[in-house]
Every structure is written in structure tokens, then in C-alpha cells.
Amino acid sequence: MIPPAFEYTRPGSVDEAVRALADAGEEAKVLAGGQSLLPLLRLRLAFPELVVDVGRIPELRGVREDGDTLVIGAMTTHHDVVHDPLVRRHAGLLAQATATVADPAVRHRGTLGGSLAHADPAGDLPAVALALDAALVVAGPGGRRTVPAREFFVDYLQSALAPDELLLEVRIPKRAGWGFHYEKFHAVAQSWAIVAVAALVRRDDGHIAEARVALTNMGPTPLRATAAEEALTGADGPGAVARAAEAAAEGTRPSQDLSASPEYREHLARVLTRRAVLTATGTG
Amino acid sequence: MTHITVKVDGTTYEDDVEPRLLLVHYLRDRLGLTGTPIGCDTSNCGACTVELDGASAKSCSVLAVQADGCEVTTVQGLAKDGEWTRLQRAFHERHALQCGYCTPGMLMAARDLLRENPHPGAEEVRHALEGNLCRCTGYQNIVHAVLAAAGQQVAEEATA
Numbered sequence: 308m309i310p311p312a313f314e315y316t317r318p319g320s321v322d323e324a325v326r327a328l329a330d331a332g333e334e335a336k337v338l339a340g341g342q343s344l345l346p347l348l349r350l351r352l353a354f355p356e357l358v359v360d361v362g363r364i365p366e367l368r369g370v371r372e373d374g375d376t377l378v379i380g381a382m383t384t385h386h387d388v389v390h391d392p393l394v395r396r397h398a399g400l401l402a403q404a405t406a407t408v409a410d411p412a413v414r415h416r417g418t419l420g421g422s423l424a425h426a427d428p429a430g431d432l433p434a435v436a437l438a439l440d441a442a443l444v445v446a447g448p449g450g451r452r453t454v455p456a457r458e459f460f461v462d463y464l465q466s467a468l469a470p471d472e473l474l475l476e477v478r479i480p481k482r483a484g485w486g487f488h489y490e491k492f493h494a495v496a497q498s499w500a501i502v503a504v505a506a507l508v509r510r511d512d513g514h515i516a517e518a519r520v521a522l523t524n525m526g527p528t529p530l531r532a533t534a535a536e537e538a539l540t541g542a543d544g545p546g547a548v549a550r551a552a553e554a555a556a557e558g559t560r561p562s563q564d565l566s567a568s569p570e571y572r573e574h575l576a577r578v579l580t581r582r583a584v585l586t587a588t589g590t591g
Numbered sequence: 592m593t594h595i596t597v598k599v600d601g602t603t604y605e606d607d608v609e610p611r612l613l614l615v616h617y618l619r620d621r622l623g624l625t626g627t628p629i630g631c632d633t634s635n636c637g638a639c640t641v642e643l644d645g646a647s648a649k650s651c652s653v654l655a656v657q658a659d660g661c662e663v664t665t666v667q668g669l670a671k672d673g674e675w676t677r678l679q680r681a682f683h684e685r686h687a688l689q690c691g692y693c694t695p696g697m698l699m700a701a702r703d704l705l706r707e708n709p710h711p712g713a714e715e716v717r718h719a720l721e722g723n724l725c726r727c728t729g730y731q732n733i734v735h736a737v738l739a740a741a742g743q744q745v746a747e748e749a750t751a
Contacts, residue, residue: 308632315593315610315656338657345652346634348611358610362657386646410722411703412637415646416653496721497635 310348317360321446321473324361329448329471331357337473338362339382339421342413367420367475370394375481381420381474386411388419398479400487400505404435407489410497420474423459426466426528429499433460434529435489438505438521441479447472463527485509490583491523492575494566500524501566502575504532504555506583514543518584525559525576534558535580548584555580595659599624600668608655615639615650617658618665626667627695630724637723640696641665647703649722666695669702678702678740685745687736689727696723701737710741 313336318324328335336355338344339362347353361367367382370391377397379388388394388405395402408414408422408431422432423443436443436456443454448471459467468474491503503523509516518539520532538551561572592607599622608617618624618641630638632651639650642664650663669676675683678701688694697720704711704719711719716737717730725733735745 309616310611310613312609312611315654317656317659338654341654341657342634342652345613345654349613349632349651360654360657410637411719412640412647412649412700412722413634413652415643416648496718 308349308351310345311351311354313348313355314357315360316357317363320364321366321475324359324364324473325446325448325471327357327359328473331359333470335359335470337424339424340384340416340418341421342409342417343421343425343427361473372397373478377479377481379419379477379479381424381476382418383420385409385414385417385419385422389414397481397483398439400439400489400507401432401435401479403487404431404489404491404503404505407431407491413497419477423477424466424468424474426460426462426464427499428460428463428526428528429524431489431491431500431503431523434503434521434523435505436477436479437529437531438507438519439479439482440519441477443477444475445472446475451475453478457531460528482507486587486589488583488586490579490586492579502561502572502579504576504579504583506580506587508539508584508587510588514541515539515548515584515588518542520555520580520584522555522559522576522580525556525561525572527560527562530559532557532559532576532580539584545585545590548588548590549581552577552581552584593656593659595656597655597658597660598662600663600665606655610654610656612655613651614641614643614648614653614655614658614663617655618650618663624665624667627665628692630692630696635722635724636693636726637696637700638693640699640723642699642702645706647699664699666698669698676702678705678737681736681740682733685732685736685739687729687732689725689729693723693725697725697733701733701740704737705741710743711737712743713738 334356338360368380441456486508505521507519532555534554534557556573556576561569630636634652641650
């Protein structure tokens, strides 16, 4: 399969990239690692006039600390995220979930920013960004702005990025002392999650003081399981966690596809939330 | 047309290519390096796996222009002076192929694993090869071959 013809540019800086996007209007596509865009092009599901390859902009890569915040460049590959000592120390949930994305060859090319900007609700990292309360820094012709993850995922494959904006970095608050787990259910090792659950739990004196639970593939965007989070507060054992997890599918709008019916996805959300939270508390 | 310079299996090539040209098509159709097959064309099967600047990549999911200035190693670049690598010999000795279509990709993915983890267990080999599909489902001998190349004990009874 051969992609449709397009013009190609490879800017060397963020300013050049933003200018190229602004000049092209709505007809440009940003090429990050290409692990989602190239399949779309090959299947002729996208017809950009211009592809802006941001793969050679040094400032978009790498992981650093900024006080209580971990800052990950948008073009940092999944492979680098998985192996980065800072990510492992301060955002273990992200490292764990990223290790389940596709396969090693795809993880060498695919990037954190590309995965978030693609905004596929079946992708693993949007829900993780939501659970971690990440903030996304984007650049446009008017300057830079920061978008919280809860406002970034707008609809199916649609993010809050304007056509002339570029995702620069992902800022994640460090969370010392929180347990975490990403529980993913899929039929084939490298395939998308049918449903997955990202859980973060802070324990205090034998009970759950605070829980953050986000769902992959339970609607057109990643979702917080707020009813389950509220029910989990104060839970003091596996029985209480199981009862709270019954609320995990409340307010979701899961889709029907070849893998699962909406009802089955709701069932999975409840079961996987129980497992994810129990593992995150160290009692699973 | 975009001008690119790519080093493939030790030889440097300069070419003008259409931006939409996939790396796998560049290797096969332009350079005649047909040792890298196209399997699924959907990034699922891993048959077209090559090494791009030292890391495995599915060459159906990389544009040739993205490889500009990079170094590519295909399965045809592994043997030196007609001498197979230890991994290739292990594939031969352990009969780690049936039809052979997935073999180039399997070799490149296994090479990637052994570079990061020189002494993997069977489970780790299976995880590392999860992006490479064998349509004959001959995984057992492939896993044995990778373990043997790493000097690991191979549980022969598991073959029975």
C-alpha cells in the first residue's frame, strides 16, 4: 500500500515547525514517530497536503525535572520513556503502561507526544496522562499555552490542538508514595486494549485515602471513573475495593466493535478496576 | 522530490525520492535489497523489520525521507565475508523456520533483544518477538534458536 502524495518539510526548530503549520492551514499533518500516521496514510484514511516532520528538533526530546514536576519532551520515544530512570522513579505508571504499547520496534519509533496528540481512546497513554493529571504544553503562532489532560482529549481522534499548534512537552506532577498499576485486557500481545484501567492509589493507615482511576477505550475519549474513585475513598480491604469497582462503568459510553459489545466493556471496566486498584495498593 | 543520503548495509546511497516513498519500498525497489520482505503492510507482522540507527524498526512504517542521514542494516548486512552471525547460525542449526518469510524480521528483532539483554529467558524472548508474526506458527524453534545464540540452556523437552 502506497500513501497518497504529499509535500514534506523537516523543520529544525519549534518556531519553524509552527510557521510551516500556520502557512499550510488545515491541510498539514505533524509527523512525530509515524507509528499511527503512516498506517493511516497507507490505508488512505488521511490526505494531508503537507507533512511536517518534527523528528529532528532536539528540544522536543528528553526527560528533565522542574521542581515537583517531571517534564517529558513530546518526541521522546516510548522506548526511552520505558527506560528513563526519572520516569521510572516519579511516574512509574507511565513507564509501566508504555511498556505495553504495541511491540519493541514500534516503541523505538513511536513517541509520547505523538500518541497523545493522536487522541485514540484505545491508545494506552491518553488514559495514563489523565490519571497522572498531566499538563500539555503546546506552541502556536500566538505563543505557548498549557492544556490540562482533562481538557486535551476532545473527541474520537480529536485533541484540543489547533491545526497550527504543536505539542512540545508533557508535564507530570511527581507523586511520591502513591501505588500504581495499569491493567490492560487485549486479545493479542501487540494489539490495542479492548479495555484498560490506569489506577493510582494513596494509602493512609490501612485504607485508601485517595484514588485516581482512568479508563482506556470506554468512550470516544479517555475517561476518569469518578464514581469509582469516590467509592474507593476510605476502602479498607479487598471486599470494599470490589464493591467500589462496581461503579467503574458509570457515565461511560463504550463502543461496539468486533472485539466486544458495550455491555462486555462495562463488565471489563469493573473487573479491571478491581484488579488495578488491588495491585496498586499492594494487595492484589 | 527530496534528496536523501542513507547508508545501507555499509554502502552510502544518494537518491531523490518522493516523500511518500516507504523505506521498505526504497530498499526493495530502488536498491534491489529484496531480503527484507513485505508481509502485512499494516505494521502488524514485523517481516520488514530492519535496524535504523541501531534500533529495530518496521520499514513499512518509516518514510525513506525519515531515514535521511541514518544508517540502515537489513538482514543482508548481517553476514560478514560470507560468515553468518552466531544468531543466523543458531536459526540454521535449530531449524527456526518453516517457510522462511518471517525469518529476516525475526533475526532483526532477536538481534535487538540480544543487544539490550544478552542473556534473556524464554519468556523474555517471546515478549521481544511479540511484534513479529510467523504465519507457520513455528515459534518454538525460533525461541530455542534465540536462546541458543545467547548461550542459554534450551529446554529440549518442550519441543516434544
